[in-house]
Amino acid sequence: MKSYKEYLWFEVTKRQEFINITPKVREVVKKSGVKEGLCLVNAMHITASVFINDDESGLHSDLEKWLEKLAPHEPVSQYAHNKAEDNAAAHMKREIMGREVVVAISDGELDFGPWEQIFYGEFDGRRKKKALVKVIGE
């Protein structure tokens, strides 16, 4: 069994942003030499997500609005967590969007449907953060 890992680093200048990391994950899979296996991609911070959806800017703005409605940032005083911090809502948005994706590797490639793209979803940016890509297989 082979295994390989890389960290992907991010420093988003806004509070929220969705970044397409599919090309970077593809590179890591190629470097791993794994032809058949699994690729785990997860946020290593608890106010960020890794998720798979469409790379369409209209949808991304819809998702941001929708998440804001379900888990509003303001007023920050509504959350017990927001004593020293102000990111309670970011923890909630991450629960909806998920921490991680597991993708099959077949014939050395991400085994994807036609529109699947992997995103890093930042909900509390303006600091350095990372995601993990871990590949296992043969």
Added chain:
Amino acid sequence: MKSYKEYLWFEVTKRQEFINITPKVREVVKKSGVKEGLCLVNAMHITASVFINDDESGLHSDLEKWLEKLAPHEPVSQYAHNKAEDNAAAHMKREIMGREVVVAISDGELDFGPWEQIFYGEFDGRRKKKALVKVIGE
């Protein structure tokens, strides 16, 4: 290490439907010959989910109503994504229900609790779509 995969195809006639795919996933695991390992089952389309919950029709109608409340399809004009399409809410429902499940294989069987059943959740049907079952292990 062994690996094996199969696609499961769906053509749901309604916009939304939940289909119990547990028997099909069990067959794939049997064919794989894997006794100890992991089984990934994921939707390959971004307006569909694979999730594990109860096979109870009352719960399924509750879930449909609940998802409609959290991410309403109508009015379609409320979403920037709905220019050429009308499926923005389907992308959101899929985020709540998730893209994939990873299930342990122990002694050649899905290592399941008493009520766990795997569902394909369609949120934008009336077209051909597929899910992936990927098994790795020994």
Added chain:
Amino acid sequence: MKSYKEYLWFEVTKRQEFINITPKVREVVKKSGVKEGLCLVNAMHITASVFINDDESGLHSDLEKWLEKLAPHEPVSQYAHNKAEDNAAAHMKREIMGREVVVAISDGELDFGPWEQIFYGEFDGRRKKKALVKVIGE
């Protein structure tokens, strides 16, 4: 390829509770002898979650309130599932928080960011339930 599994048992006295199971998962990983691989941790019951977030009591009370707002337990009669049972809302809360996490194992350790902690999330307690830890790798 090595594989190893253990069940973690819970009997929560309240309806809802979040329990930090990181130390128990670490022990299982150590016993597995796996140095490079993946660790799946999943609830085996469909009204419970396993998720990764912050071990901060303010956040936990925020999450409980937030889940109650998104999927209210009362009135129980609003759900078709609640004929013999009263746990429909628990099934929904589990969908938001997720069934499982997959964590990378690197150098024999959970490959975690600075604040990642694994929780068992109970939404319909007062009965015996279990989670599964399955480790594969080398």
